[in-house]
Amino acid sequence: MLILSAxxxxxxxGVIFLxxxxxxxxxxxxxxxxxxxxxxxxxxxxxLVGFNAADPGFQMTAKAAWIPAFGISYSIGVDGISLFLVxxxxxxxxxxxxxxxxxxxxxxxxxxxLMLVLETAMLGAFxxxxxxxxxxxxxxxxxxxxxxxxxxxxxxRIYAAIKMFLYTMVGxxxxLVxxxxxxxxxxxxxxxxxxDLQQLYEFSAPLRTQRWLFAAFALAFAxxxxxxxxxxxxxxxxxxxxxxxxxxxxxxxxxxxxYGFLRFAIPLFPLAAHEALPIIAGLATVGIVYGALxxxxxxxxxRLVAYSSVSHLGFVMLGMAALNSEGVQGSLYQMLxxxxxxxxxxxxxxxxxxxxxxxxxxxxxxLWAQLPVYASIFMxxxxxxxxxxxxxxxxxxxxxxxxxxxxxxxxxxxxxxxVVLGAVYLMWMYQRVMFGPNDNPxxxxxxxxxxxxxxxxxxxxxxxxxxxxxxxxxxxxxxxSVNAYLSRLQQRMAAADSGVQLLAADAQPExxxxxR
Amino acid sequence: MIPAPDISYIALLPMLxxxxxxxxxxxxxxxxxxxxxxxxxxxxxxxxxVTAITAIAMWNTRLSTLSETLVVDRYGLFFTLLFCVxxxxxxxxxxxxxxxxxxxxxxxxxxxxxxxxxxVLMATATDLIVIFLGLEVMSIAAYALAGLAxxxxxxxxxxxxxFLLGAFASGFLLFGIALLYGATGNTALPEIGRRLTTVAGxxxxxxxxxxxxxxxxxxxxxxxxxxxxxxxxxxEGSPTSVTALMAVGIKAAAFAAFARVFMHTLVVFKADWTxxxxxxxxxxxxxxxxxxxMQRNIKRMLAYSSVAHAGYLxxxxxxxxxxxxxxxxxYLIGYAFMTLGAFAVVIALGHRGQANENLDDYAxxxxxxxxxxxxxxxxxxxxxxxxxxxxxxxxxYIFSAAVKSGYTWLAIxxxxxxxxxxxxxxxxxxxxxxxEGTVEVTAPSSRPxxxxxxLLTVVGTVLLGLFPSSLFEVARQxxxxxx
Numbered sequence: 001m002l003i004l005s006a007x008x009x010x011x012x013x014g015v016i017f018l019x020x021x022x023x024x025x026x027x028x029x030x031x032x033x034x035x036x037x038x039x040x041x042x043x044x045x046x047x048l049v050g051f052n053a054a055d056p057g058f059q060m061t062a063k064a065a066w067i068p069a070f071g072i073s074y075s076i077g078v079d080g081i082s083l084f085l086v087x088x089x090x091x092x093x094x095x096x097x098x099x100x101x102x103x104x105x106x107x108x109x110x111x112x113x114l115m116l117v118l119e120t121a122m123l124g125a126f127x128x129x130x131x132x133x134x135x136x137x138x139x140x141x142x143x144x145x146x147x148x149x150x151x152x153x154x155x156x157r158i159y160a161a162i163k164m165f166l167y168t169m170v171g172x173x174x175x176l177v178x179x180x181x182x183x184x185x186x187x188x189x190x191x192x193x194x195x196d197l198q199q200l201y202e203f204s205a206p207l208r209t210q211r212w213l214f215a216a217f218a219l220a221f222a223x224x225x226x227x228x229x230x231x232x233x234x235x236x237x238x239x240x241x242x243x244x245x246x247x248x249x250x251x252x253x254x255x256x257x258x259y260g261f262l263r264f265a266i267p268l269f270p271l272a273a274h275e276a277l278p279i280i281a282g283l284a285t286v287g288i289v290y291g292a293l294x295x296x297x298x299x300x301x302x303r304l305v306a307y308s309s310v311s312h313l314g315f316v317m318l319g320m321a322a323l324n325s326e327g328v329q330g331s332l333y334q335m336l337x338x339x340x341x342x343x344x345x346x347x348x349x350x351x352x353x354x355x356x357x358x359x360x361x362x363x364x365x366x367l368w369a370q371l372p373v374y375a376s377i378f379m380x381x382x383x384x385x386x387x388x389x390x391x392x393x394x395x396x397x398x399x400x401x402x403x404x405x406x407x408x409x410x411x412x413x414x415x416x417x418x419v420v421l422g423a424v425y426l427m428w429m430y431q432r433v434m435f436g437p438n439d440n441p442x443x444x445x446x447x448x449x450x451x452x453x454x455x456x457x458x459x460x461x462x463x464x465x466x467x468x469x470x471x472x473x474x475x476x477x478x479x480x481s482v483n484a485y486l487s488r489l490q491q492r493m494a495a496a497d498s499g500v501q502l503l504a505a506d507a508q509p510e511x512x513x514x515x516r
Numbered sequence: 517m518i519p520a521p522d523i524s525y526i527a528l529l530p531m532l533x534x535x536x537x538x539x540x541x542x543x544x545x546x547x548x549x550x551x552x553x554x555x556x557x558x559x560x561x562x563x564x565x566v567t568a569i570t571a572i573a574m575w576n577t578r579l580s581t582l583s584e585t586l587v588v589d590r591y592g593l594f595f596t597l598l599f600c601v602x603x604x605x606x607x608x609x610x611x612x613x614x615x616x617x618x619x620x621x622x623x624x625x626x627x628x629x630x631x632x633x634x635x636v637l638m639a640t641a642t643d644l645i646v647i648f649l650g651l652e653v654m655s656i657a658a659y660a661l662a663g664l665a666x667x668x669x670x671x672x673x674x675x676x677x678x679f680l681l682g683a684f685a686s687g688f689l690l691f692g693i694a695l696l697y698g699a700t701g702n703t704a705l706p707e708i709g710r711r712l713t714t715v716a717g718x719x720x721x722x723x724x725x726x727x728x729x730x731x732x733x734x735x736x737x738x739x740x741x742x743x744x745x746x747x748x749x750x751x752e753g754s755p756t757s758v759t760a761l762m763a764v765g766i767k768a769a770a771f772a773a774f775a776r777v778f779m780h781t782l783v784v785f786k787a788d789w790t791x792x793x794x795x796x797x798x799x800x801x802x803x804x805x806x807x808x809x810m811q812r813n814i815k816r817m818l819a820y821s822s823v824a825h826a827g828y829l830x831x832x833x834x835x836x837x838x839x840x841x842x843x844x845x846x847y848l849i850g851y852a853f854m855t856l857g858a859f860a861v862v863i864a865l866g867h868r869g870q871a872n873e874n875l876d877d878y879a880x881x882x883x884x885x886x887x888x889x890x891x892x893x894x895x896x897x898x899x900x901x902x903x904x905x906x907x908x909x910x911x912x913y914i915f916s917a918a919v920k921s922g923y924t925w926l927a928i929x930x931x932x933x934x935x936x937x938x939x940x941x942x943x944x945x946x947x948x949x950x951x952e953g954t955v956e957v958t959a960p961s962s963r964p965x966x967x968x969x970x971l972l973t974v975v976g977t978v979l980l981g982l983f984p985s986s987l988f989e990v991a992r993q994x995x996x997x998x999x
Contacts, residue, residue, distance in 0.1 A: 067985045069992070070916070107883065132912075136903040143902060146942070150950045158950050162942065169938050173901075173931035176912070180919040180927065 003047055004060050004076050007086065008123045010040045011093075011116035018116070023109045030101045033112035037097050040119065041090040051083055053477045056484030058129060058198070066133070071183075071194035076127040080481030081262060081332060084474060085126045085255055088339045091459070092251045093119050099347055099456045100244040102354055104152060111152060115244065118144040122252050126259065131179050131195040134264070135172070138256065142168055145245065145253065153240040160233075160240035167233040171220035178216035182268065185209065200268060201488070204496045207271045214272035217265035218280075224257030227280075227317060228287035231310045238306035243350030246302065250309050251343035255335045258316045262328070266320075267485065270492050274323075281321040281408040288314035288418035296425040301349045301359040304429055305342060308385065311418055312338045318408070318415055319400030323489065327403025328482045329475055334396030336474070337467065341385040341393055344460045348378045351453060352433075355446050361429060366438025371448045375434050377457050382430050384464045386423045392467035527579035527588045530567045530596050531636055537563025538629035545622025556625040557611040557965075561604055563629065568600040578997070584704060585643035594845060594994035595639030595772045602765045602852050603632040605969055609860045610757040612966035616868045617755060619664050627664075628761060631657035635769035639776075644693040644703040647773045651689070651737070654769055655682050658762060662754040674753025681736070681746045689733025695726030709781040727782060727789055731796070734777075737770035738826045739819075741799040748811075751819035752873075756866070759815060760859035763822040768848045771829055779833060779841050780998045786836060793834045794926060801827030801933040808940050813873050814862055817940060818855070821899060824937060825851055828914055831930050835917035838996055843913035845991035850906030850980050854898040857973030861892045864966055865957065872955050878944060879953025887960055889948050891970045898977045900941040901934045906980035913988065 014036025021029055051059060058077030066074045078086060097115060104111045121144065124137035142165060150161035179195075186203045187193040194200070205213065223230045234254075238246050261280075266273040291311030298304035316338065319331030351374060352367075353359050368375045380391070387393035397419060404412045438444070449457075467474065525532065540563070541556045548555065571593045580587040606628060614624065634654025641647040659682060663675025697703050699722035700711040715723055735743040751759045778789055804824030811817035829851075832844035865872045865881065865888070882889030898905035911934065915927040947953070960967045980987060 067988070069985065069988060110883075136908075139903050139908075143897060147945075147949065150946060158946055161950075162939065162946070165942060166935060166938060169935045170932070173934055174928065177915065177919060177924065177927050177931055180916050181924060184916075184920045 002062065003043060003050070004078065004127050005062055007040050007043045007047060007090065008076070008120055008127060010043060011036065011119040011123075013039075014116045015113050018109060018113050021109065023107075026105075026108050029108045029112060030097075033097050033100075033116065034094060036116060037094040037119070040123070041094060044087050044090040047078065048083070048087060051078070051477065053080075054480060056080065056480040061129070066130075070132070071192065071196065072132040073130050073196065074133060075130040075196060076124075076133075077129050078127055080478040081485065082126045082259070083477060084332070084336050085252075085259060086123060088255070088336055089119065089122050089126065089252050091463075092247065092339065092343055095347075095456050095459060096244040096247050098452065099247070099350060100242075101452060102450075103243045103350055107151065111148070111242075111244075114144040114147050115248070118148070118248065122248075122256070125256055129197045131183070131197060131200065131264075133195075134197075135176060135179060138260075139172055141253065141256070145249065148245040148248075149237055149241045152242040152245065155240070156236065157240040160236040163233045164237040167223050167230070171223040174216045175220035178213040181209070182213055197264075204271070204492060205269065210269040210272035211275070214265055214269035214276060217268070218261070218276065221257040221260035221265055222283075224260065225254060225313050225317065226257065226310065227283050228290055228310065228314070229283075231287065231291075234310065235303050235306040238309070238346075239300065239302050243346060243353070246306075246346040246350075247343040250305075250346055251339040254309065254313060255339060258313065258320065258331070258335055261317070261320060262331070266323070267489060270489050271496055274493065277321045277323060278408065281318055281404070281411045284314040284317035284321060285411040285414045285418075286314075287311065288318070288415050289421065292418050292421035292425060296421070296428070299360055299362060301352070301361055301429070301433070302346070304361075304425065305345045305349060308345075308422070308426065309338070309342055311422060312342065312385070314418065315397055315400050315415065318404050318411060319396075322400075322403040322407045323486065324403050324407065325479070325483055325486060326399050327407070328486065329478050330396050330399025330401075330403055332478050332482070333467075333471065333474065334393075334400060337384070337392045337396045340460055340463055340467070341381060344381040344457065344464075345385060347456060347460075348374075348381055351449065356442065361432050363440060364433040364443060365436045365440060366434070367443065367446070368434040370438060370443065370446060373449045373454065377449070377454075377461065378434070379430065380461055380464060382426050384468070386426050387419055390465075390468050392464050392471075395468060395471045521583040522581065524579055524581035526574075527581040527586065529574070530571050530588075531633060531640075533563060533567045533570060534629060534633045534636060537567075538626045538633060541622060541629060542626040545626075548622060553614065553620065553622050553625065554611050554965075556622050557607050560607045560625045560629055564600045564604045564607070564632075568597055568604075571596040571600070580642075584706070585646045586637075586640050587642045588640055590994040590997035591772075591776065592636075592640035594990065595768065596636050598768060598849060598852060599632050599635045599639070599765060602761070602768065602856065603628055605856045605860075605972060606757055606761045606765070608965050608972075609760065609856070609863055609969040612963040612969075613755070613757045613863045613866075616866055617665060618667060619755060621664075624661070624664060627657045627661050631661065631761065632765065635765055635772075638769045639772035641773070642705045642776075644696065644705065644708075644777075647777070648686070648690060648693060650769070651773070652686065654766060655686070655737075658758070658766060661758040661761070662750060664758070665755050668753070670753035671755065672753075674750045677746055678750045678754075685733050685736030685743070688729045688736070692726045692729030692733055695722050695729065699723045699726060705777065705781040709784075712782065712784050723785065724788065727778075727785060728792070730777065731789065731792060734770050734774040735796065738767050738774065738829070739823045740796050740826050740830060741803040741823060744800070744804070744823045744826075747823055748816045748819040751822070752813055752815045756815065756859055756863050756871075759818075760856050763818065763859070764852045764855050767822065767826060768852065771844065771848060775833060775841060775844055776998060779836060783836075790834050790836065793830050794923070797827050797830035797834055797926065798929055799827075800824065800830060801930060805933045805936040805940075809936065811940070812875055814875055814878070814944070815873055817875065818858055818862070821937065821940070822855065824933065825855075825899075827933070828911060828930060831918050831923070831926055832914040834926060835914070835921045835923055837917070837921065838992065839917035839920055840914070841995035841998070842988065842992040843910070843917045845995055846913050846984070846988050847910035849987060849991070850898070850910040850977070853973045853976035853980065854895045854905075854907055857891060857970060857977060858895040858899065860966060860969045860973060861888060861895065864888055864960055864963070864970065865955065867956070867958065875944065875947060877953070877955045878947040879951040879955070880948070881953065881955065881957055882945070882948035885957040885960065887970070888957065891974050892948060893945055894974050894977055896941040896944050898981065900938045904978075904981045906977045906984075909981050909984040
């Protein structure tokens with residue numbers, strides 16, 4: 001079907017259009033960018049409508065030969081795992097561009113062009129069903145992000161941009177070697193040279209090889225997530241990036257890592273992945289606690305939110321490491337939550353930074369009375385990030401802990417403390433910024449949110465509530481794919497080595513959707 | 517009495533056309549008045565186009581002539597076409613570049629054409645002596661070209677250095693040929709290949725020594741570490757368009773002969789030369805990339821980058837077989853476009869009397885000249901191997917061949933080297949887009965030939981990255997023509 005290709009490449013139409021526009025008309029450039037970010041979103045709503053929730057497999061697939069001599073094809077499709085990540089991307093992009101109206105004042109044309117290029121690359125990576133195609137999008141994503149940080153970022157932007165570029169490149173190039181190894185092994189044993197994901201799913205490499213290949217994939221994705229101790233590029237990148245860049249980085253790019261684990265690293269190398277699950281759970285837990293503790297002492301709002309990402313993505317990885325229906329669904333749900341909540345947190349920080357050109361917590365205090373609309377929105381966003389019941393964050397964390405408790409008990413117990421710590425650092429931050437005496441004269445002139453800014457936040461707030469109160473429509477679309485995914489993993493494990501007690505031993509029986 | 521060999525003029529046609537064009541440019545120069553020599557460039561381009569058309573027309577034939585010392589097969593034709601493209605683009609950028617230099621002589625154009633003739637000869641020769649002949653035709657023209665900016669000291673230095681070290685390397689090559697002749701009693705590659713299967717004892721030793729000397733000789737021309745020390749000085753000192761020709765054309769010609777001799781004729785000794793090339797590849801990639809990190813002059817940086825790329829190409833040779841061979845051929849096409857393009861940008865930034873070759877001169881250029889900035893971005897990203905550009909696909913094929921042949925560690929070292937290279941390639945972009953500078957940039961459209969060069973190389977780099985399939989098939993067929 002054409003719709004997925006249309007979603008992926010629609011932003012490029014905007015790129016071509018923007019390229020032809022004169023660079024000195026900021027208003028029309030901004031409007032044009034906004035207009036061109038809408039078609040992908042509208043198309044992806046169509047995709048959602050057309051998505052058959054009962055079908056666990058890939059839908060709306062399209063396939064065309066690209067480099068036939070190597071069995072490489074342009075092959076795309078969505079299932080319950082990638083469906084909402086595509087929507088998240090197309091949903092956030094117009095908001096980010098709208099937010100960029102106030103944030104970006106120089107070289108608007110180039111900024112908007114890069115944003116749209118980035119959107120195509122991210123969407124492509126989420127729907128790619130061919131390893132080569134995925135790799136192309138995965139790497140292509142890096143370039144616009146690098147420029148967004150490097151050109152429009154803060155003081156140490158160049159350092160941050162290059163650090164991000166190099167970190168990611170190390171991981172992804174080793175993954176490329178692993179991809180090649182896998183593909184040639186598959187060819188040697190099955191006779192067919194292919195990069196097609198679904199065919200490679202069926203192939204089991206020997207355990208020893210799987211360990212190496214999984215390690216290479218895991219390294220690439222763990223850097224992107226980022227998992228402790230590979231997270232050090234993230235605070236720099238986040239802090240230096242312009243607001244829009246931070247939102248996309250937190251909202252979508254980091255999901256690329258967790259999605260990569262789920263879509264590629266684990267199902268391609270199930271035996272090795274199963275061995276590594278305790279390590280992943282352990283590192284995820286360390287990340288949860290470490291990220292929260294470091295967040296707590298950050299004097300800079302943006303750095304605080306950046307470290308909170310490390311903590312939140314720890315939860316995503318913990319849920320995934322459970323490899324049961326609750327854990328994986330919770331993990332997927334939490335990816336969306338984090339995209340919305342942390343994206344919105346960065347937008348909140350952006351609002352205040354635009355007005356004061358500082359992000360230091362100590363500069364603020366008592367803003368509640370002066371910026372009531374802003375303060376209310378910030379509070380909802382903050383509470384959603386804390387995981388307050390009724391808001392989206394709770395659903396995800398609950399499912400993750402539920403799924404993980406039976407599998408990685410110790411890790412789960414420690415991770416729960418991360419929930420508490422999360423409440424501490426976020427609420428403390430909120431308290432210091434919003435409550436107390438408003439005694440900094442520089443803050444006395446601050447204006448509350450403009451209509452445009454409110455327009456940026458409203459859709460996100462709506463989603464925070466919807467996802468918090470009525471998760472059913474989301475989970476019901478994820479569940480068939482997740483369950484099919486897990487049972488396929490179990491089958492492969494059982495088939496691969498019946499002598500070794502593997503996943504079957506500690507996998508939870510699949511429980512229906514009741515109680516959620 | 518030695519019987520006169522049969523000459524098939526049809527088989528020689530591409531080379532004859534090139535020779536005639538080169539001579540015509542040389543003579544036409546006498547009738548040119550004033551300093552403007554663009555007309556000669558047009559003659560050269562026309563000659564190259566006719567050569568290319570002839571080569572395409574001969575694609576489905578396989579002719580040999582002059583007692584089988586020259587074989588016009590797809591392998592040779594592939595390189596003939598590649599050299600036509602490389603020399604054509606070099607001439608095109610020269611037509612803008614020479615205006616800003618003191619090089620106002622017609623010799624320039626005919627020297628480029630003679631050098632290209634040498635390259636074609638190297639790629640079509642199937643006799644070691646003729647390969648040597650091609651190498652010398654190519655190199656002697658290049659020695660002269662390097663020193664053409666006569667009043668510039670560094671150009672003189674480049675020419676002298678290149679000549680002395682080049683002569684030395686030629687000596688190695690010739691000695692290697694002599695030893696192989698000693699072991700097999702022949703200089704014709706097919707005959708050597710046949711006799712190598714039966715050599716034993718002392719003869720084997722001779723072959724080993726001969727191979728080692730050939731590797732030194734070719735290693736010099738492709739600028740493989742440790743035979744690369746001439747490259748930075750020569751690249752920096754030579755007129756920029758000549759540097760581009762050296763970095764692309766001469767390297768590709770050397771690889772054409774190198775691959776023909778080693779991957780085909782000496783294939784029975786593959787186990788022996790592979791281990792040497794493995795070490796050379798690792799050294800070349802690593803030293804090239806790491807040294808490039810520290811450069812402040814863009815031509816020196818590109819020189820080390822071209823050393824590093826020779827390393828990637830060597831990985832393809834180590835991988836061997838049709839996969840490795842066709843990957844090398846494909847890589848050379850992509851490498852040609854992106855490297856020529858990068859040098860065209862270097863030219864675009866220079867003015868008369870002010871070369872602007874320091875990396876710091878690139879500060880802020882990206883926004884002051886969006887086209888130049890975008891073009892350089894494409895070349896730098898392609899050179900560092902970011903998809904979907906030619907450089908990435910080339911690396912993909914090469915490393916894929918390496919992994920398939922079991923050289924996984926070599927592939928890992930290769931990709932880690934790519935990470936290192938990102939730092940300096942992207943460093944150019946950092947300067948262009950993330951710092952402010954003062955260097956004045958002429959609008960590229962005011963120099964139409966340069967503009968055309970940039971446009972062609974950008975389009976080549978991007979299209980080759982997006983749709984590599986058909987050209988890879990051509991590369992594969994060309995390499996298979998060796999067998």
